[in-house]
Amino acid sequence: ESPTHLCVLHAGRIFTMDVIDDNNVPYTPPELQRQLTLIKEKCAGQPAGPGIGALTAEERTKWWKLRNRLIELDIKNKKHLETIEKSLICLSLDDASPTDDTEIITQGLCGDCSNRWFDKSYNSLSFSNGTGSANCDHAAYDGIILVVLSYYVDTKILETKGIWKGTVPDRKVPEPEELVFTIDEGITQAIQDAARQYQEMAGDLDVHCFTFKSFGQTLAHSHNLHPDGLVQLSLQLAYYRTYGKPAPTYETASTRKYYMGRTETCRTCTPEAVAFCKAMLDSTTTP
16 A cells, blocks of 8 residues: 655654545645744744664664564554555755755765654755755665656656745645654664664764756767766776776666666776776877
């Protein structure tokens, strides 16, 4: 049975909300907005929740043991975990306000772990200033699915300028339900430990997003070059110039259009790529 709900993480608390009605008709953006507004209002001015999501940032075996401990504490915890794991996606409403691509990517990679569920294949992140990002568990599916979905959402927001132009059906929309976990001192301490370890790892990561604007795919095509091939050769050349040797490299090759297909890899560090790098650094080489 396909899920009809998503989970919303905000202020260390977790909610579930329906996005499809009993007749398998999706709720409209205004209806969804009302549900999200209710979640924001419920959390406003209240102490932050326990941040159970931080536990998913833990080392895998440790998180497995903690997950079992949650289930031992209260059978309702098991139901809550299943609700999250079976949801369509997790949507995080973050208080952060990243102002450029570097800050957005940084928040996507290592933002507030109390508002993430890292086991989930798709975490959509919405920041307080209207920017957005995403976080993906690549183990479960082809990462390009995340890219395509995020691109679709971004495209539709730009097309509509964020304004709903359709109608809103006259129907009752169930209010979001909070998933309140039963926890003890051990789980509380584990959440704190997981968050501290996460922050230590996040603090060891430097992110800088550079947008290349000198030319794009139009120029590449005019020289009968595929943009992706040009980028791959550029990466090889940059590495070779820096370290004096080729870089062992792979590029994702999507096979998900085929039965049982998921992700394969292309090995872009080919003999031809190495020969290209050597020629580019040889002043005696002519075109």
